[in-house]
Amino acid sequence: MKKRKTTILLADDHLVVRMGLAAIIGIESDLAIVGEAVDGMNAVELAKTLKPDVVVMDLMMPRLGGADAAAAIIQERPETKILILTTFSDSGDVRRALAAGATGAIVKDSSHDELLSAIRMVAEGKKVISPEIANAFSTKGPAPDLSPRHLEVLRYVAKGLTNSDIANLLGIGIDCVKAHMKTIFARLGASNRPEAVAIAMLHGLIDK
Secondary structure (H helix, E strand, C coil): CCCCCEEEEEECCCHHHHHHHHHHHHCCCCEEEEEEECCHHHHHHHHHHHCCCEEEEECCCCCCCHHHHHHHHHHHCCCCEEEEEECCCCCHHHHHHHHHCCCEEEECCCCHHHHHHHHHHHHCCCCEECHHHHHHHHCCCCCCCCCHHHHHHHHHHHCCCCHHHHHHHHCCCHHHHHHHHHHHHHHHCCCCHHHHHHHHHHCCCCCC
């Protein structure tokens, strides 16, 4: 039985960038480009109609930036994975996109192999962060002080588990998990679970 190809929507306001991405991705037997968006609003519209597996999204676009477009796409179609491309490795928009639910973020000067690997990983739901991006954030200050138990809980959160799931896996009460989450939010300066995961990843505390 022939394996279904991973469908991809490209979103970048520069034609030459889209052409370059299409040339790299188009020759891969397991990947298929189903559309190209010229700005953030166009990306949201096309994601609704084309229902791609992955949106490869420029962070800086007219009409609607990549972070906001990612949030809109994920709200409308959470099964679509978002891979952010950026030249601004220290931009707060990277954190916003990850907090909104983007599965990965890589710099635009990544190699062909790194790009293709990132697309395949996010298609599987695996988190991908370029070292340049992670380093840019980790150098903004010391890593938050989280205990091994906090990190264990956070890794389960990154996998999408609920408080109840985590309590069962760790053999502790759900109130205990909630207390751990409260401490994690406070020490990371996060307001929700995706943001906590994004901040932890950018500090290199968890990898996926």
